[in-house]
Amino acid sequence: xxxxxxxxxxxxxPPGVIYLDGNSLGPLPxxxxxxxxxxxxxxxxxxLITAWTRAGWMEMPRRIGDRIGRLIGAEPGSVVMGDxxxxxxxxxxxxxxxxxxxxxxxLSDTGNFPSDLYIADGLVxxxxxxxxxxxxxxEAVAEALDETVAVLxxxxxxxxxGRLHDMAAxxxxxxxxxxxxxxxxxxxxxxxxxxLAQAGADFAVGCTYKYLNSGPGGPxxxxxxxxxxxxxxxxxxxWLGHESPFAFEPEYRPGRGIERMRVGTxxxxxxxxxxxxxxxxxxxxxxxxRARSIELTELFIARVEAACPGLVLASxxxxxQRGSQVSFRHxxxxxxxxxxxxxxxxxxxxxxxxxxxxxxxLFIGPEEVEAAAxxxxxxxxxxxxxxxxxxxPAAAT
Amino acid sequence: xxxxxxxxxxxxxPPGVIYLDGNSLGPLPxxxxxxxxxxxxxxxxxxLITAWTRAGWMEMPRRIGDRIGRLIGAEPGSVVMGDxxxxxxxxxxxxxxxxxxxxxxxLSDTGNFPSDLYIADGLVxxxxxxxxxxxxxxEAVAEALDETVAVLxxxxxxxxxGRLHDMAAxxxxxxxxxxxxxxxxxxxxxxxxxxLAQAGADFAVGCTYKYLNSGPGGPxxxxxxxxxxxxxxxxxxxWLGHESPFAFEPEYRPGRGIERMRVGTxxxxxxxxxxxxxxxxxxxxxxxxRARSIELTELFIARVEAACPGLVLASxxxxxQRGSQVSFRHxxxxxxxxxxxxxxxxxxxxxxxxxxxxxxxLFIGPEEVEAAAxxxxxxxxxxxxxxxxxxxPAAAT
Numbered sequence: 001x002x003x004x005x006x007x008x009x010x011x012x013x014p015p016g017v018i019y020l021d022g023n024s025l026g027p028l029p030x031x032x033x034x035x036x037x038x039x040x041x042x043x044x045x046x047x048l049i050t051a052w053t054r055a056g057w058m059e060m061p062r063r064i065g066d067r068i069g070r071l072i073g074a075e076p077g078s079v080v081m082g083d084x085x086x087x088x089x090x091x092x093x094x095x096x097x098x099x100x101x102x103x104x105x106x107l108s109d110t111g112n113f114p115s116d117l118y119i120a121d122g123l124v125x126x127x128x129x130x131x132x133x134x135x136x137x138x139e140a141v142a143e144a145l146d147e148t149v150a151v152l153x154x155x156x157x158x159x160x161x162g163r164l165h166d167m168a169a170x171x172x173x174x175x176x177x178x179x180x181x182x183x184x185x186x187x188x189x190x191x192x193x194x195x196l197a198q199a200g201a202d203f204a205v206g207c208t209y210k211y212l213n214s215g216p217g218g219p220x221x222x223x224x225x226x227x228x229x230x231x232x233x234x235x236x237x238x239w240l241g242h243e244s245p246f247a248f249e250p251e252y253r254p255g256r257g258i259e260r261m262r263v264g265t266x267x268x269x270x271x272x273x274x275x276x277x278x279x280x281x282x283x284x285x286x287x288x289x290r291a292r293s294i295e296l297t298e299l300f301i302a303r304v305e306a307a308c309p310g311l312v313l314a315s316x317x318x319x320x321q322r323g324s325q326v327s328f329r330h331x332x333x334x335x336x337x338x339x340x341x342x343x344x345x346x347x348x349x350x351x352x353x354x355x356x357x358x359x360x361x362l363f364i365g366p367e368e369v370e371a372a373a374x375x376x377x378x379x380x381x382x383x384x385x386x387x388x389x390x391x392x393p394a395a396a397t
Numbered sequence: 398x399x400x401x402x403x404x405x406x407x408x409x410x411p412p413g414v415i416y417l418d419g420n421s422l423g424p425l426p427x428x429x430x431x432x433x434x435x436x437x438x439x440x441x442x443x444x445l446i447t448a449w450t451r452a453g454w455m456e457m458p459r460r461i462g463d464r465i466g467r468l469i470g471a472e473p474g475s476v477v478m479g480d481x482x483x484x485x486x487x488x489x490x491x492x493x494x495x496x497x498x499x500x501x502x503x504l505s506d507t508g509n510f511p512s513d514l515y516i517a518d519g520l521v522x523x524x525x526x527x528x529x530x531x532x533x534x535x536e537a538v539a540e541a542l543d544e545t546v547a548v549l550x551x552x553x554x555x556x557x558x559g560r561l562h563d564m565a566a567x568x569x570x571x572x573x574x575x576x577x578x579x580x581x582x583x584x585x586x587x588x589x590x591x592x593l594a595q596a597g598a599d600f601a602v603g604c605t606y607k608y609l610n611s612g613p614g615g616p617x618x619x620x621x622x623x624x625x626x627x628x629x630x631x632x633x634x635x636w637l638g639h640e641s642p643f644a645f646e647p648e649y650r651p652g653r654g655i656e657r658m659r660v661g662t663x664x665x666x667x668x669x670x671x672x673x674x675x676x677x678x679x680x681x682x683x684x685x686x687r688a689r690s691i692e693l694t695e696l697f698i699a700r701v702e703a704a705c706p707g708l709v710l711a712s713x714x715x716x717x718q719r720g721s722q723v724s725f726r727h728x729x730x731x732x733x734x735x736x737x738x739x740x741x742x743x744x745x746x747x748x749x750x751x752x753x754x755x756x757x758x759l760f761i762g763p764e765e766v767e768a769a770a771x772x773x774x775x776x777x778x779x780x781x782x783x784x785x786x787x788x789x790p791a792a793a794t
Contacts, residue, residue, distance in 0.1 A: 012442045028442040036666065037434060044612055045409045045425035048743060049418045057613060074794045084661025086635030087484060094523060109645065114659070115636035118649035122634030124522065126491060135647070209662065215441055216454060217664035238483030239512035248748060250507065250532070252515035264481025264512070265606065267614035269433065269666050287574030346445060351645060 002284035004292060007362045011213075015393050018368045023187060023325050026213030035276035037268060044268075045181045047177045060271045065221055067278045071203065071286050072185060073195035074223050080258045081208075081274070082266055085186060085220040087236070088173035088205035089119045089153075091261060092222055094235035096203055097123075097131070098150040099228060103150035107179070109159045111138040113283025116184055120153055126189075134385070138163065142173050149179040156194065157187035157323035158234070162315045162348050164192070164323055168199040175200065187211065189221075191293065191360075193286045197225055198355045204379070211324065211360055214274035221259045229257040238263030280362060292361035293324040300326050300357065300369045307377030314320055314354055323356045330380075339379045345372045399681035401689060404759045407677050408531070408610075410520045415765045415772075420584060420722050420755025423610030423674070426667035433666060441665075457668045458659055460617055464675045467584060468683050469601065470592035471620050478605075478671070479663055482583060484633070485602035486516045486550075489619055490659060491632035493548040493577045493600055494520075494528070496625060500547035501527045506577070508535040508555045509686035513581055518552055535560065539570050546576040553591065554720035557747050559712045561589070561720055565596040572597065579744045583607065586618075588690065588721035588757075590683045593620055600625070608721065608757055611671035619658045619660040628655040631665045635660030677759055689758035690721040697723050697754065704774025711751055722755045727777075736776045742769045 012028045013019055019027055043055040052058050065079035072079070083091075093106065106120050117135065124131040138143040138158065152174045154165050155353060171181045180202040188194050190211030197206050204223035208214035224232055234254055239245045240262040254260035284344040298319060304311060304326075307346065314327040330336050335350040347357040357372070408418050417422055426450060436646050440452040441471045460475035469476070480488075490503065503517050514532065521528040532539040535555065542549065549571045551562050568578045581603040585591050587608030593601050601620040603610035621629055631651055636642045637659040641652040650659035695716060701723075708725040727750060728731050732745040744754040756771070 012438070014443055014445075017445070019445060025441075025446045025449075027445060028437060033434070033442070036437060037430070040430045040612070040670075041409070044422075045430070048411075048414070048416060048424060049422045049745065050738075050743075051613070052422075083480065083484065084635070087480065087633065087700070090633055110604075114639075114645050114647065114649075117424060117647060118634045118636055118639065121649055122630075122632050125630070126632045129525065130755060176552045207662070215437070216448070217662045217666065217667055217668075220661070232521075235523045236484065236487055236514045238481065239510075239515055240483075242515065244513070246748075250511065250514060252511075252518055264483035264617070265604070265614050267616075267664050267667050269612055269614065269670060269770075270599055270664050271614070273437075291562035304547050341447075345541050346447070348446065351643075369566060 002288040004365060007280055007283050008365065011363045013363060017346050018345045018372045020345065020357040020359065020364065020372060022213070022360035022363065023210050024262060024348055025216060026211060026360065026362060027214055028215070029280060030279045031276040031279055032215060032273040035272050036138050039269060039272040042254065057268050060268065060275070061266045064271060064275055065258070068189065068208070068221050069223070071194070071281065072189050072223070073193065073197050075197050075226050078226055078229065078258055079221050079223045080261050081219045081221050081271060082262055085184070085205060085207040086115045086119050089116050089182070090123055090221045091234065091236050092182045092203035092205050092362060093120055093123055093151060095232040096182055096235055099231065100150040100180055103148060104132060106133045106151050106153055107141070107144055107149045108133065108135050108153040109138040109141050110135050111163070112153070112155050113159050113184065113186065116155060117358055118151060136188055138165070138206065141165070142170060145173050145177050145179060147177050149174070149177060149254055151180050153182045155184035155186060157191070159187055160314065160326050160354050160356065162187070162323040162325040164321050167201065169193070171201055173200045174228055187323050187325070188360045192290050201225060208274050212274065212279040214270065218270050218274050219267055224258055224261060225266070232260070234260045236263050240264060240266070259375065289361050293359050294319040296359040296361060296364060296369050297324065297365065299366055300359065302329065303373030304376060308321055308380050309375055310380055317370045324360065325356060327356045328355050329353045336379060341377060343379065344374050345375050346366065359384055399685040401758055401762060402641055404677055404680050405762065408760045413741050414524060415677070415742045415769045417742065417754040417756065417769060419745050419757035419760065420607050420611070421745055422606055422613060423757065424606060424760060425612070426610055426674045426677060428673040428676055429612060429670040436666060436669040454663070454665050457655065457665065457672070458663045459498055461668060461672055462655070464588065465605070465618050466620070468678065469620070470590065471595050471596050471642050472623050475623055475655055476618050476620045477625065477658050478616045478618050478668060479659055480617055482581070482602060482604040483512045483516050484569060485617045485619045486513050486579070486581065487520055488631065488633050489600035490520055490548060490550060491578045492629040493579055495630055496628065497547040497577055500545060501529060501544045502728070503530045503548050503550055504538070504541055504546045505530065505532050505550040505781050506535040506538050507532050508560070509550070509552050510556050510581065510583065513550060513552060520593065535562070535739060536561065538567060540572050542574050542576060544574050546571070548577050548579055550579045550582035552583060554588070557751050557753065558724050559584070559720040559722040560727070564598065565592070568596045568598055571592060582641050584720050589687050598622060605671050609671065610674040612667065615667050615671050616664055621655055629657070631657045633660045637661060686758050690756050691716040692722065693756040693761060693763065693766050694719065694723050696763055697756065697770055700767060701725065701768030701773060704770055705777050707777055719721060721757065722753060724751050724753045726750045727752055733776060740772050740776065742772050
């Protein structure tokens with residue numbers, strides 16, 4: 001049994017705020033502030049350059065990769081940290097395409113996060129030679145998988161609706177037609193039990209500033225299935241992915257396994273924040289978090305539908321098909337969200353009409369869900385959403 | 398006149414340490430620790446997602462880019478922060494190659510930092526179509542520039558010897574044969590007055606954890622000459638380089654000017670450390686730092702050559718041809734450096750036989766230079782370098 005009051009106590013959330021935007025930027029874990037301060041003064045300040053070995057900095061990307069690997073069903077030694085999610089999408093796609101060299105099509109869906117599509121488009125433009133990005137509606141992906149497809153690029157949970165793709169089924173279908181898969185776990189890592197190895201996924205990528213609470217601009221991760229790890233060529237062949245970075249050899253030799261997906265000097269301060277944030281996962285399991293998340297999202301939907309007849313559910317009603325977020329449509333969604341934020345309920349708005357609420361059981365409980373639904377009902381009933389309100393925040397994905 | 402005692406007081410350097418490795422990892426600016434703590438507790442902790450606008454996070458990459466631009470002779474609005482140096486090399490090279498579409502050769506030199514060569518090699522492998530990387534000796538670059546060369550990729554200061562390339566002359570020669578230039582400023586940004594605009598450089602990249610003291614894994618920067626800024630295509634087309642990232646449009650439209658070289662969510666905690674570190678530059682000028690650096694390196698060479706007849710200078714003797722470092726060769730260089738570090742003089746070793754010492758006037762003065770030379774003389778005279786010593790540190794570039 002997880003003590004969710006205890007996990008809640010690990011975070012600094014301002015009093016009076018109901019924070020339903022941990023799916024965009026998780027809140028500050030108290031330990032992250034302490035850990036970062038120590039990294040600066042006791043490691044950087046005291047050890048200077050020697051901290052790369054003495055404080056274990058150089059090993060952090062793989063050590064922390066393994067910690068995340070345990071949350072996403074990855075084999076030990078198959079995940080490494082670094083860069084941003086967009087860079088990791090590029091890296092995974094470029095490697096996957098070369099592993100399937102007779103084909104030219106990246107297949108994705110129109111519900112994918114735009115940056116994934118932008119990166120894929122940028123890559124196919126660089127590659128030329130007939131490479132193309134093909135997008136279909138999310139529900140048409142399985143049917144569109146045919147023997148022209150080199151790589152299937154999908155985000156497991158839709159960033160607007162929270163709708164989940166069936167990773168196991170789509171990976172099996174992809175493999176059946178000879179395609180490889182790249183899964184973006186931005187909205188599922190730390191939210192639901194991802195099962196990369198079990199699903200047979202080829203590559204996966206994700207970010208850590210959402211459900212993993214690493215802070216603004218926290219490093220991304222990349223997973224390469226062990227069966228590809230020694231053959232995948234890193235297109236972004238930076239020195240820390242070299243077999244022997246400090247030999248300063250003139251020729252690139254890819255490092256062993258997942259190490260080759262490292263690129264440049266890792267962001268130690270952000271990694272320290274992430275490392276501390278992950279300690280909270282020692283107090284629970286992803287299965288327990290998922291069970292609690294379903295309780296919370298079911299409760300929120302029930303309460304909101306009772307209190308706010310004008311809202312239309314934009315997320316799947318079946319919790320098994322939904323990530324850890326709930327979205328509703330409202331024609332004045334942006335203004336409604338501003339009014340809500342002014343009342344201390346922080347969610348976010350996604351154009352054109354989506355009110356998006358994320359539920360992170362590590363720091364959100366049923367009392368906050370009930371209060372948020374009540375306040376949303378009041379805002380809508382009182383028309384308070386069209387009053388001048390605080391400026392809506394920009395948000396990250 | 399710069400008060401170098403005052404700039405020295407801005408850093409936390411452990412007592413008893415003479416730190417001649419600021420060209421690998423600059424020491425901790427006291428203000429960086431304070432600023433990072435505030436970013437965590439007052440911005441991330443208190444403002445949560447709204448800090449992206451309320452704390453100005455989203456603008457940091459360009460605002461700080463302009464601060465660095467002033468140190469490297471860049472036009473306002475032509476520099477942006479993000480990612481690592483290796484990623485920025487890739488970005489600059491990919492864009493430069495497309496701007497010179499009828500040619501297929503990247504020219505570089507064998508003294509370039511290996512990661513730059515690795516990245517170039519990885520890029521040409523991805524591009525296929527006859528793209529190649531050609532490397533020549535550093536002194537043969539001018540002669541090797543011919544009308545097959547699409548892009549000249551050079552690091553301004555050699556990471557081992559500190560030997561400077563003549564940016565203005567080589568850029569002019571490159572342009573005369575129709576080639577574009579990508580300059581890596583890893584060892585010159587914050588060390589010497591770089592004059593990008595005056596030299597007519599096309600692209601430049603650099604890191605901030607050396608002479609700019611941003612801390613381990615601090616973000617890199619990229620410069621695009623204004624004449625290319627609206628035509629360069631970003632190969633790494635991430636959402637934050639989009640003209641309108643929060644419109645979540647399905648198609649990529651590159652942002653205006655240098656904004657298009659942004660990729661993913663910026664590393665705010667590392668940027669905060671960098672921002673605080675740059676405040677120290679308000680107390681001086683790059684010209685004053687360069688003048689002092691020449692005094693210090695001249696003094697060090699004179700003292701070491703007097704005290705250590707067994708060492709061979711590996712850096713140019715003419716200070717105008719040398720960056721802010723001095724290197725000597727010794728057949729037992731690794732062991733000598735270990736013994737030196739055990740005596741509190743921190744430099745670093747570069748295979749096969751280079752003892753490398755960096756001089757950052759912001760925190761190193763003549764007393765420390767004299768003491769370091771004296772201790773180096775003692776270590777060599779007493780043969781202390783072959784005693785068992787502290788483990789040599791891994792170091793960043």
